[in-house]
Each structure stands twice: as structure tokens, then as C-alpha cells.
Amino acid sequence: MEKSLAFVSGTKTPSESFGSGPTDWITQGCETLKERINNLDERLEEISLPDHTTDQSAVEGGLIRSVFADVWDCEPLRAYLPATLGGEVDNAAHVIATLDTVAFHHLPLGLAVALQGALFIRPVSLFAEPSRATEVLSRFNEPTPFIGGMMMTEPQCGTDLFAAETAVEHTKGGYRIRGQKHWSGMTGHADCWLVFAKDEDASRRQRFSYYLAPVESSREGFEVQEYYRAHGLCPIPYGRTKLDVELPENAVMRGDGGYPSVVASILQGSRLTTAGIAHGFIRRILAEATAHTDARTVFGNPLSQLDQVASRLDRIRFAELVTRGMCEYTINEVGSLHNVSAASRGCSRIMKALGTDLMCDSATNLALLQGSIGFCERAMGFGALADSHPFRIFEGPNDMLYDQIGGDALRRNQDGSLGDILAERSFTPRTAGVGRLLDCKVEELSQRGRVLLGRALSFAEALRWIRDARSVTPAQLEFASEHVEVEVGQLALSLSMFGCGGVGATPQPD
């Protein structure tokens, strides 16, 4: 077989290591955090974690609780708990370093930790009646795992959350809530649930609320009708649950701004932490892909020296850099991850959409680079793809988030060109070709056009974060800039061809 042309003797990839030295750049200067993260890292290295070969019966039997038990003394949820309960709420570095470390070892456990922290502990501490919050959150300090869960999605509605039909009825002592929920992480095994439900008798501002169910009711009032056999994320149990539960009056959780602000705050707080999960996961993908392609020989040379293989490795390195930039930005600039500011709403959307898209891209690249081995149940390749896929769907499908990012920019720039809009995010094209593509007006765009615009803006913003990141070297910045140029150029080309709802739109019958 001819091999001369396909192999490369070197690429423009910077020689510095990417994503090595786990979270050193996060924990630097804080010895307590470093020690805690190292302990967690070592524990996760030691224990055996479930994979795609694990039996469904173990998932339904509550394997997640034993996995939590294995790391419980490492306090993975400490960063979310209020100081009055021994926690370190508002320590963004602690949250990001924890998620990064856990997701490096096991993405499903990373999601489970994030779910506990961002979708249970944080909302309860922010919005629950204080005595109820303390009563429930103090359970996280007990020596055995306590598990919370969030029930929003219903079989007939997910993205369109306000079509929820789970209904609140006023009773003498409080409320009765009846309905059906599905895909709630920890189905059948949460000790306490947060339930999103509709109160027809409440004012418009309070029509929907979250309700904190009493701990005891998780056994009686919540009946699992079916466990789902999910494609990945083992051992998190999912399924469909029928609920009929009596709650006291102080179970309702309402913010000052009514339910839209509570929902927005919960989603925003959670999306901002995606950076940690995405970075840990991609860091692991990079380590696996590098090890495999260096060790495997094809036609007498390491696989990693094939130019197209090197290009896929570069894509993963780029993803690592983008998510590292996100982590540093979250830690240094976003400020509070607990009391999130309205100003960070836009960047939370970018982190969720771009961070999780890059997780899936990286998993696809690993699955391909591992060849047939990647298709084995025990290999990380295809399994990583299955595990990362749902991240693009939950907490707002990525297409919807890009649409919102693009739509916001269009509202701010009524008359601008694509180049003007990107310049708002400090993006200036490096090549004349891309410069020409950006020189077009984008006043009115169809949704598919706004999605493309939102994605281009997300890359531009991410480059800004990489530029400001202290752990990024000049060579890495140059490398990231080249990749962003390619991404923006491709998106701008697609935008010019499909964006305006003309070319590329589904033909309508005459």
C-alpha cells in the first residue's frame, strides 16, 4: 500500500500538552481545594464504575446510590451546600474543578453530581422556605448518600415546559399534586423531589411553580410506571412516574419575580456549570484518543501520524481549549454561580450549547479513531457518544439556544452586516476569504439562519474567553484562532446559502 502522501511529519499543532495536569490551573494557589480534588481524583481512579455492559436490573435496583456511597466521603456536593451547612457555596472554582474531575473519570456520575447540585441543592437553597431548605439540605451531610431529583418534563411536553399539565389542587393543609413526569434523573430512587406543576387558581405570575415534596412522600406518592432502558448514562435511572402527593403549604418555591425568573435562574445556574463537565469529559477523550493513535501502528507508522487522524486529534484539542476557556471564564469572570446575574444569561446559553456540541464532536472523533475497537461495549468510543448525546437535548435543546443567541444579536444590530455582529464579540477575520463572507447584511433571518448565526457568535465569544485564559499559551491561542476562523467561515458560507429561508427551505406545494 502506498503510504507516502497520507502521512505527515509534523502538524501546526502546538507542542504544549493539552488538558494534562488535570485541574492544576484551577486549583493553583488553593491548597485545600487541591487536596480535596486530588482525593476525589484518586478515589475515582480506584473504584470500579458502571459502564455500558452493566445490567439494567442493577440500574433499576438503585446502583446509583452505591456509586455515590463510594465517593460520598470525598464530599462531591460540598461546593453547592450553604456555608451554614459546612458547604462552600459560591466557590466557582470548587464547582468547576469537581465536575471536571468527576466527568473525566465517568460522565454519568459527573451528570449525577451536577443534577444534585444545580437542579436540586441550588434551587432548594435559593427558593425553598428557609426551614424546609435547612431540613432537606442538612440530609446531604449525613454519612450515607441522600439523593434529590428534579421533575419538569412530561410525556407530552419538554422544551415547551409551560404546556405542563401536572396540576396543583389547594387542600386544607396545603396542596395535592397529581400528574405524570418522565425522564427525571434518579427515577424511583430520589429521596426527595422537586416538582414543576401548574396551579390554575394562582395569578398569572405564579401559575407555575416548583414544589418541594416531603422526603417521606418519595416512596408513597411517586409511583414508577415504567423504567426506561436508556442508551447510555448508566447507572442514572430514568423512567415514567405517576404522582399523587399531598404537600404542606410551605412546600411551594416562589421567587420574587414569579415563575419565569425562577425557571430562568435554575436553568442559567445549571448551564453555567456545563463548562466543568464538558472540559473533564473532553480531556479524557483527548487522553484516550492520543494513547490509542500513538500506540496503534498502520502501514508501519503510528496512526497519529496520518494527516486526517492528526486533523481529528486537532479537533479534539480545539474542543479542549474552548472548554478550558469556558472554565476559566466561569471561574474568573462570571462571578456568582449561586446568585447568577442577568448579565450571564447569554454566556450560559453559549456554554451549554457549544460545550455540549463539542462533547459530542469529540466523542464522534474518538469513536472513529478507535476503529472497530470503539464499537466494543467496553470501549470508550461509541459509548462516549451515547453518553454525551442527551446533553444536547436537556436543559434547552442546543438548536433553540443558538436560535436565542442569534436572535438577541439581531435585535441589537438592526442594520449590521454579519461582520459587524461578530465584531461585537471581538471577532475580526484573519483571512480575506472569510472577510468577504462576513460582508453581507443579515436583517431578517429564518430560524435556521439564526441558529447558524448563534453558533458563529458562540465560537467568536469562546475565542474571546480563550484569549483571556491564563492557562492558554500564545501557540495554543494561535491554534484556536485558526480553528475558529474555519468554523466561522463555514457557518457564514452556510448562512449565505440557507439562512434567509429561501434557498434550502423545504419546497412548499404550489
Ligand SMILES: Cc1cc2nc3c(=O)[nH]c(=O)nc-3n(C[C@H](O)[C@H](O)[C@H](O)COP(=O)(O)OP(=O)(O)OC[C@H]3O[C@@H](n4cnc5c(N)ncnc54)[C@H](O)[C@@H]3O)c2cc1C
Ligand atoms: C438523559 C436525559 C436526562 C434528562 N433529565 C431530566 C431531568 O432530570 N428532569 C427533567 O425534568 N427532565 C429531564 N430530561 C428531559 C429533557 O429535559 C427533555 O427531553 C428536553 O427538555 C426536551 O424535551 P422533549 O424530549 O419533550 O423534546 P421536544 O420538546 O419534543 O423537542 C424535540 C426536539 O425538537 C427540537 N426543538 C424543540 N423546540 C425547539 C425550538 N424552540 N427551536 C429549535 N428546535 C427545537 C430539538 O431538536 C429537540 O431536541 C432528561 C432527558 C434526557 C434524554
